[in-house]
Amino acid sequence: MIDPVLLFEQLFNGVQYGILLFLLAAGLTLVFGIMDMMNLAHGSLYMVGAYIAATVTLATNSFLIGIFLALPATLLIGVLLEVVILRHLYDRGHLDQVLATFGMILFFNELVRLIWGPAGIEVPLPNILNQSLTLFSIPLPVYRIVVIGVGLLIAAFLYILVVKTRTGMLIRAGASNREMIGALGVDIKVVFTLVFGLGAALAALAGVMAGPIFAATIGMGENILIQVLVVIVIGGIGSIRGAFVGALLIGVIEILGRSFLDDFFKLFLPVNAAETAAPAAASMLIYILMAAVLFFRPQGLFPARSG
């Protein structure tokens, strides 16, 4: 029988993982949506953010300084990449974009290996975050509560930015018709550099927050990037709302699947078969969900671009 305390605990972890996915998906979905640009190197910014924060945190013994240095540093790297390389790829085919950003991933992974070595970095948490609250006899780590809180704040900020402000209006207009907004005299390239920088900072924030949970490792960016792509496909390209719903959905399914699928399989399979099949099925779950969504709604749940 499934233990309700454990279920709630894992549900909580799933939401927290979904928040991380959302921070990455939010920036990326806007990049896809506005410029119709395939950027695989988004995960590299997540990794770079995590490594910078880890280094600064270990050197200064302050997690806060780590965050406040890693965010602007990664933002700067992101803007630099956009201006030097990516900007020249908007008018190219998707294939060129895929290859150039693939080259960037190889470069960043190797650079990180050169600077920090092949082993990952464990990031220690300050004491104040490194404890648990107990709610109805369910232990909730304070740090994860903070991660969820920060993520919700960012989601609210992005919602207001995109829906209520002039910048957001330009972003949405750019997503629905790039040529038209250019013809109306808006310098969409500047808007895009800003969006890209914002996306880089959000990726870095996700990386910084993931550091104490998963440790900073080489290749951390690609593993999560694939799941972020699934989130974006499910949510609909260019949609912040879609990214939020998709991210929470994928986060929860991913974590619950890994924890409880074997129990679920045991209801109708022999114990042995269930224990063999469950890990395999759990790792495929989100992709099956993606395939199902695509089958019924090829444009995702909340398509930003209509027509």
Place this chain on the structure above:
Amino acid sequence: MKVNRETIVCVLIFLLLAMVPAIAALTDVPFYLDLARRMMILAIGALSLNLIMGYGGMISFGHAVFIGIGAYTVGICAEHEIVSGYIQWPLALIISAMFAVVFGAISLRTRGVYFIMITLALAQMMYFLGVSLDRYGGDDGLPLAEPSNFSGLIDLSEKTSLYYLVFGLLIFCLWICQRMVNSRFGMAIQGARSNEERMQAIGFPTFRYKLTAFVIAGAMAGLAGALLANHTDFVNPDMMHWTRSGDLIIMVLLGGMGSLSGPIVGALVFILLEEALSGITEYWQLIFGPFLILVVLFARGGLLGFLEKARELKPSLDRDNG
């Protein structure tokens, strides 16, 4: 047959490849044999990708998954003591084709960045499936107890025989691609690449055509997988990792998309670059990554395209001057 630079380069490469076993024996460096064989196997994979990507405009970022499925089919058969190549290899082709039907049917419902992301995600799903298959080695992979047994025909434990088998199959695959691209079917695929609506309007069910091309490419990659399993005597999930799919795309692009033998040139250049750069520094991708970006930014049309362009450029310059 029109003799152009592409044909000459191609013939030269095949002559060179035919001599590699002799060169390896003379210089006593068996590593050359190993390197050239791996290169040719990857070239088969790249050829099959070029079929859908170069001619069909379907940018699949998960093509290595079919190589992995072909390799795993051989590996799993061997694990269950089915060692006959007459069973293993057709099975590898059929199973990778079956997966290609499913993956193609899902991903071809979409276009553009969606297609890239979905092929990538489906391939990564199979990668994680491979990692979680503890019965077949999981993360560590599955050693091949013995090579595929083609009794009475060829002995694959003899590495030079395997070499010439790969060599022959590469030529065969190139021939198939040439026949397909110039057939009515190939024309329909290329038509769908440049304008899908128009092809539909004149009565071509483009989805079915594209799916068929996707499945043929998947089966051909499955063959490369069966060869790869015999080449390395080993099967592991890493063969399906998305960076392997990226490598295949790089090969196709380096050689020049949509030229028939381009992927072979691309695979050759890729393997040589990898060897040369990793000889210079352990951190070779630090050079390879920026190299890739430069190729994308400045050498469109790949290396063969570069050769052709260099020749075309001269007359046009003359015209400008006169």
